[in-house]
Amino acid sequence: MNGPPPLTPAARRILAKDRATLARVISAVENRDPAIVPTLRALFPRAGPARIIGITGPLGVGKSSVINALLAHLRGLGRSVGIIAVDPSSPFTGGSVLGDRIRLERRPGDPGVFIRSMASRGHAGGVAAATLEVTRLLAAFGMDIVLVETVGSGQVDVAIREIASTSVVVLVPHLGDEVQTLKAGLFEIADVFCVNKADLPGADLAAKDLRELVSLAASREGWRPRIVTASAREGRGIGELWAAIEAHEGYLDAGEARALAERRRISAELLGLVTERVEREVAEALASDPAVGQLLDRIVRREIDPHTAAAELAPPARRRSRRR
Amino acid sequence: MPAPVREAPIRVLIAKPGLDGHDRGAKVVARALRDAGMEVIYAGLRQTPEEIVEAAIEEDVDLIGLSILSGAHMALFPKVMTLLKRRRATDIPVFAGGIIPDEDAARLRRLGLKAVFGPGTSLEQIVTTARGIARRRA
Ligand code: B12
Numbered sequence: 132m133n134g135p136p137p138l139t140p141a142a143r144r145i146l147a148k149d150r151a152t153l154a155r156v157i158s159a160v161e162n163r164d165p166a167i168v169p170t171l172r173a174l175f176p177r178a179g180p181a182r183i184i185g186i187t188g189p190l191g192v193g194k195s196s197v198i199n200a201l202l203a204h205l206r207g208l209g210r211s212v213g214i215i216a217v218d219p220s221s222p223f224t225g226g227s228v229l230g231d232r233i234r235l236e237r238r239p240g241d242p243g244v245f246i247r248s249m250a251s252r253g254h255a256g257g258v259a260a261a262t263l264e265v266t267r268l269l270a271a272f273g274m275d276i277v278l279v280e281t282v283g284s285g286q287v288d289v290a291i292r293e294i295a296s297t298s299v300v301v302l303v304p305h306l307g308d309e310v311q312t313l314k315a316g317l318f319e320i321a322d323v324f325c326v327n328k329a330d331l332p333g334a335d336l337a338a339k340d341l342r343e344l345v346s347l348a349a350s351r352e353g354w355r356p357r358i359v360t361a362s363a364r365e366g367r368g369i370g371e372l373w374a375a376i377e378a379h380e381g382y383l384d385a386g387e388a389r390a391l392a393e394r395r396r397i398s399a400e401l402l403g404l405v406t407e408r409v410e411r412e413v414a415e416a417l418a419s420d421p422a423v424g425q426l427l428d429r430i431v432r433r434e435i436d437p438h439t440a441a442a443e444l445a446p447p448a449r450r451r452s453r454r455r
Numbered sequence: 456m457p458a459p460v461r462e463a464p465i466r467v468l469i470a471k472p473g474l475d476g477h478d479r480g481a482k483v484v485a486r487a488l489r490d491a492g493m494e495v496i497y498a499g500l501r502q503t504p505e506e507i508v509e510a511a512i513e514e515d516v517d518l519i520g521l522s523i524l525s526g527a528h529m530a531l532f533p534k535v536m537t538l539l540k541r542r543r544a545t546d547i548p549v550f551a552g553g554i555i556p557d558e559d560a561a562r563l564r565r566l567g568l569k570a571v572f573g574p575g576t577s578l579e580q581i582v583t584t585a586r587g588i589a590r591r592r593a
Pocket residue numbers: 474475476477478479480481483484519520521522523524525526550551552553554572573574575576577578581
């Protein structure tokens with residue numbers, strides 16, 4: 132490689148902070164428009180790994196409100212902030228109501244903020260397929276920090292770990308049994324716990340319970356999750372929450388942890404991209420293979436089982452895709 | 456798992472400009488558009504025209520829907536249209552609903568609003584209109 136790939140017009144406009152272009156390129160990524168790939172290629176080496184902070188947790192615990200409070204705090208510190216808020220798509224109609232913006236204080240004219248709502252479009256794990264790529268676009272646009280709100284759900288959505296450098300799990304007092312059901316995955320994803328709605332009774336007790344659970348769990352690669360109580364409504368505890376997030380970011384920078392996490396993240400992304408290509412190629416190859424039709428007939432007649440048929444088909448398919 | 460490649464959904468911003476607190480109609484319309492397969496960004500109450508236009512650009516919507524029942528439509532809708540012009544975003548169509556007298560509706564259409572609906576409009580008609588006027592992607 133000699134030097135970074137050439138800038139496309141869209142890439143140039145994004146680097147020049149054109150908001151409308153950024154918005155349209157995000158849509159193209161969401162719509163898997165292949166024409167956008169040269170722009171993504173051009174921007175990739177021009178944006179360092181930004182701080183990507185995941186905000187996850189059950190439905191209605193105050194994820195958007197916490198993000199709103201963090202946004203005010205970070206703008207006060209002079210940091211620019213990109214926000215991606217993911218909500219579920221209906222599996223039946225594909226439609227979605229994206230409502231997280233309601234909680235976000237609007238600041239039109241502030242060049243240091245860019246907010247984008249995103250529907251999950253059938254992707255599992257609490258984020259959309261396009262979320263990782265869009266965090267990179269926001270970094271290239273010059274945002275210091277990107278906050279990603281996941282879909283609020285009953286179970287623990289681990290996909291955010293493949294995107295965020297720090298993951299915050301938001302909980303509320305009196306989750307009780309819910310914490311029990313969340314427990315399994317919780318400690319694998321939480322770098323920081325935020326007990327929100329601390330203006331309601333029971334927050335200290337919840338924090339104490341969590342502290343016990345955390346002390347029982349094995350530390351993950353030398354980091355023990357921090358626990359912060361906060362009230363997004365009253366703006367309390369938000370400075371402490373940011374300090375806990377920064378502490379984790381500092382831990383990542385102190386040793387090999389950031390590089391390791393980045394590697395793990397990119398290996399998952401690469402696997403996904405390669406799988407997608409191979410799957411497409413194999414599907415095309417099989418569709419044009421007359422032997423497949425005959426095999427299908429034989430399976431229907433119970434002359435051969437699907438496993439044996441797959442073994443018969445797989446090696447030639449692999450050879451074919453490698454020849455390209 | 457690669458998602459099946461299908462047509463991009465229509466993205467719509469539904470917003471209530473001004474201090475009007477009547478949000479039932481906006482919510483009903485948002486849900487109807489969602490059930491028709493659209494991605495609806497519901498921005499909520501008490502939005503300034505500046506906020507609405509900024510959100511429409513950030514969210515790259517194909518359609519803006521405004522709802523007012525308070526009577527302030529002639530003060531607020533033209534501002535939205537002017538700001539869209541200033542931001543060179545007039546390719547985003549706008550439609551609206553609420554308590555809007557016929558003569559005002561006619562004037563608003565002359566300002567560029569694609570459609571204006573009053574109480575009792577069927578959701579089917581709103582969905583069909585939305586599909587008909589939403590910006591098409593290249
Ligand atoms: C319910 C209601 C309330 C509820 C609102 C609850 C809520 N959260 O929405 C409450 C009791 C809180 C209320 C309060 C008030 N109200 Co009131 N209210 C009504 C009432 C009876 C029905 C409105 C309604 O919800 N309709 C059901 C929905 C589904 O219909 P819709 O909103 O019209 O929506 C349809 C269409 O208009 C269209 N549409 C609407 N929005 C959009 C958007 C898009 C993009 C599209 C395509 C279509 C579309 O599609 C929908 C489906 O057909 C109306 C009278 C009426 N008949 O309209 C008065 C009415 C709107 N209220 C009125 C008034 C004056 C008030 C108050 C000021 C009263 C007071 N003095 O305190 C307060 C102000 C509240 C505030 N903060 O703004 C007046 C407004 C007068 C005016 N515009 O000149 C009305 C018209 C009553 C009257 N005849 O005087 N109200």
